[in-house]
Amino acid sequence: MPAHAHIGAGATHGFAFGFEHPFGGLDHLAAIIAVGWLGARMRGTWRLAAPLAFVTSMTLGATLGELDVPPNLLQALTFNSAILLGVMLTTRLGANALISLFLVGAFGVMHGLAHGAEAPQGAEGVAFLCGLVAATTLGHALGFLAALAAGRFGRSPLMSRMVR
Numbered sequence: 001m002p003a004h005a006h007i008g009a010g011a012t013h014g015f016a017f018g019f020e021h022p023f024g025g026l027d028h029l030a031a032i033i034a035v036g037w038l039g040a041r042m043r044g045t046w047r048l049a050a051p052l053a054f055v056t057s058m059t060l061g062a063t064l065g066e067l068d069v070p071p072n073l074l075q076a077l078t079f080n081s082a083i084l085l086g087v088m089l090t091t092r093l094g095a096n097a098l099i100s101l102f103l104v105g106a107f108g109v110m111h112g113l114a115h116g117a118e119a120p121q122g123a124e125g126v127a128f129l130c131g132l133v134a135a136t137t138l139g140h141a142l143g144f145l146a147a148l149a150a151g152r153f154g155r156s157p158l159m160s161r162m163v164r
Contacts, residue, residue: 013124018131021115022139027075027082031111032136034085035104036143038094040151046097050104051140055133057108058115062129065116074114081107 022028032054039050085107088094119128 013120014127015131015134017120018115018128018133019135021118021128021132022111022135025078027079028111028114029139031078031082031085031107032139033143033146034082034089035107036140036145037089037147038085038100038104038143039140040144040147041089041094042097042100047144049097049101051137051144053101053105054108054111054140055136057105058112058136059129059133061109061112061114062116062119062132063112064109065113065119067113069113069117071117074110074117077110078114081110 022032035050035054039047042050084103088100088103094100115132119125119132
């Protein structure tokens with residue numbers, strides 16, 4: 001059996017693993033960018049509400065990740081939440097701020113459960129969660145900035161609906 005000088009080090013545990021984790025699946029990446037985009041569509045102080053709701057509920061879901069939810073159910077929930085976020089961006093479903101925040105919060109819990117199921121335990125789990133929150137926040141910021149850029153530079157009918 002080989003010896004390992006730094007057990008748990010590297011990209012399989014801790015902050016780095018948490019940070020790279022949301023970028024490993026298209027459903028997670030699409031969802032975090034869509035939430036930032038949805039936030040950019042909101043007005044006034046509501047603009048930060050969607051990203052904050054997602055990060056907060058995702059963190060809660062990740063802490064509950066040990067609930068032993070079947071992996072295929074988690075995959076279906078996260079995939080479908082990403083699809084529904086896309087629907088919210090391209091239809092009027094995302095126009096109501098309270099409905100949007102409720103759905104974004106529910107989707108955050110689903111994604112958090114999926115992430116939490118793969119999180120390491122103990123101090124490494126806390127570092128993983130910090131990396132996960134940092135990466136998700138970065139993804140929201142990218143979605144937010146993309147929406148602002150699209151609103152300024154994109155003039156297609158679909159883009160017009162997505163930035164209103």
